[in-house]
Amino acid sequence: LFRLQQQLQTQPGSLPFDEILYCNIGNPQSLGQQPVTFFREVLALCDHPDLLKKEEIKTLFSADSISRAKQILALIPGRATGAYSHSQGIKGLRDAIASGIASRDGFPANADDIFLTDGASPGVHLMMQLLIRNEKDGILVPIPQYPLYSASIALHGGSLVPYYLNESTGWGLEISDVKKQLEDARSRGIDVRALVVINPGNPTGQVLAEENQYDIVKFCKNEGLVLLADEVYQENIYADNKKFHSFKKIVRSLGYGEEDLPLVSYQSVSKGYYGECGKRGGYMEITGFSAPVREQIYKIASVNLCSNITGQILASLVMNPPKASDESYASYKAEKDGILASLARRAKALEVAFSKLEGITCNKAEGAMYLFPQICLPQKAIEAAKAANKAPDAFYALRLLESTGIVVVPGSGFGQVPGTWHFRCTILPQEEKIPAIISRFTVFHETFMAEYRD
């Protein structure tokens, strides 16, 4: 990839394409998505609070960004955005996030349960460190999965216990399969401690049905598992008939309280319509843990002092965006709706295009930022891959890159049912580039199939 980037710059015209089309990483702003103005206004004012003393800012900033920045600074001890905070994050910002969660779910949330983190990843590592003592401790992880989970489990020396999402039911989570995998692991002496659910799914893009979520929660309670809910795509919903329900809401709707189920919910400023990956903001909300365990979590969090304050502020903003009565509301809503509607159109266009191709089936992207189509590769292609010492899906993705400049991630990076082949394609390239991606992809795929058709 790096070699191709170099070649495009140094010898333009020497490749069959004139730009690399990145469909590999969930990094919206790297592909031209603009940040939401209100959020950036508040961040700028908090970074340089002296501005708030100047008359001239009234022509440069919205009235509510000014008042929000003042509110936020008032929550920070000494108004010091350059000081280490409490290791869970600034208390006032956690209060704001808890109130955002409460109004999302209709159930109370508590600032003491919030741990602000540099993106969601450090929170995942923290819980793995807590849960895994040795290779006999297992974590149930969906396959396909976002590879952060396998990496973190490996890093902490535990055992990944896979369960398969059912592609034929739109990547549904079948409790019967999870139960089978759990029992199988237990019979091998693995102490299975937690279940990871990614909803909306990465790389699979599904949004779990509410009834499915109820079953998952009951299952975790019955089996004594910690539920680790990766909910970083909670704002990215494109299917009209689907809604995001947090697992916290599901748990409370079942009447379960603190004593019933240990639950961790992850959120990040990197995803959603905001896509602020570079700010490294996020939080985890932990409920249902005993006091000594919570203390242990706090101790681990303290080792790195605190997460970055800009990310902390942004996490409080995305959980409390402008309200209808605020000056910024109209433009904020236009930006948000514009981004989400465009993502939905891109998801649809790519899904339709992939589904038309010979040997490709593609589930809907109901949410998140990805499609994960299955390719039925001809035997000849599989043999050619073998001869090239590559996995068949990696062979396909490499050929795609070399002929079109389109970058996707082979399914083997996420795990898949053995003998099936997939690739993950983001829906993030700017909308005007989608037709070119589709036509180049189509031509490539037809040529590839013509070459290798059995």
Place this chain on the structure above:
Amino acid sequence: LFRLQQQLQTQPGSLPFDEILYCNIGNPQSLGQQPVTFFREVLALCDHPDLLKKEEIKTLFSADSISRAKQILALIPGRATGAYSHSQGIKGLRDAIASGIASRDGFPANADDIFLTDGASPGVHLMMQLLIRNEKDGILVPIPQYPLYSASIALHGGSLVPYYLNESTGWGLEISDVKKQLEDARSRGIDVRALVVINPGNPTGQVLAEENQYDIVKFCKNEGLVLLADEVYQENIYADNKKFHSFKKIVRSLGYGEEDLPLVSYQSVSKGYYGECGKRGGYMEITGFSAPVREQIYKIASVNLCSNITGQILASLVMNPPKASDESYASYKAEKDGILASLARRAKALEVAFSKLEGITCNKAEGAMYLFPQICLPQKAIEAAKAANKAPDAFYALRLLESTGIVVVPGSGFGQVPGTWHFRCTILPQEEKIPAIISRFTVFHETFMAEYRD
């Protein structure tokens, strides 16, 4: 401490003091130190680049902050401060940092050797993860030490091999003692892999003499040790006769090249005169590692995607502050010199005051942000501590807190020669509070000694 904070708020007047005086943490802005204006101007403009299109900013921002923000945005692919960067950090910012290092040292530096991190701590963890395979891998760490090192070694399952700094020579590092400890560890089957040096020292505040640094480097080369140089206090020098020399410069001055010595140098935006702890910016510069090891370092760094971009930008700024020809230079220099001169006066005042007290000896704070006085506690106090089930220095620190509201950290948190007792006191409370701290401390100490004198 928390209980006392609460009590001060809910029942003012019920305690023998009316405010808590924090001398425990190196967190300057939490105690009122103001951020450097130029740095914050640039951060605000990078956070909200739309401002750069507006005429009005010319009255609100310095000309060089505007041009610097434009330069920085031009270094960032797509000007996207909200995108994940390369896992080592944005290439253009690493170039700027390398050029800052080169002009500091007079020896070349390379962007490929720079890894931007969220503060210095993640870089320390990363190297420990790389160096430590099991409990038979040892790391030489100074005693007293900043407890990040002991925590990180424990976290990664290695062995801490202590060497003692010599208090009677101003916390000098004696190669003969290091060698003794190294040989002793080797005789116990420990594979000693690295030596940690903290210069300027934390908690000890010394600045290593240049000749001492030469000896350390030669020692590491001869013994095949990785040198981990914690240089986060490089801008905090108060002794007229001392200068900071980076270990990179020392290594190169000896004529050693890449093949001679693996060296890691840590820097952070949290310390210096800027004290931007909350921004979580920092970097490590790695030289002298083989290509496969560098690749492994890159792989570990990639697991968390990248460090936060605000911290990355700030790291490039502190290594390239305004120059004499820049509009901001005069005010920047006044802010910087004002902060450093005031810190030097505070360090001196506290050192003089501690040294006057019965049973206390206190080395100079030549650098960093700390004094680490030794207290010779009367036998009766030691017995009272034992009866209270506390370490004697912890007993002293607790009594100090309860009678004066002054918070210091007992020496046992950092390690000390067995049978000696210390405390760490920062020099960070605002200058106008120093006289009150000194007089309260003096009264407390005299009362304490009167109570326990043998």
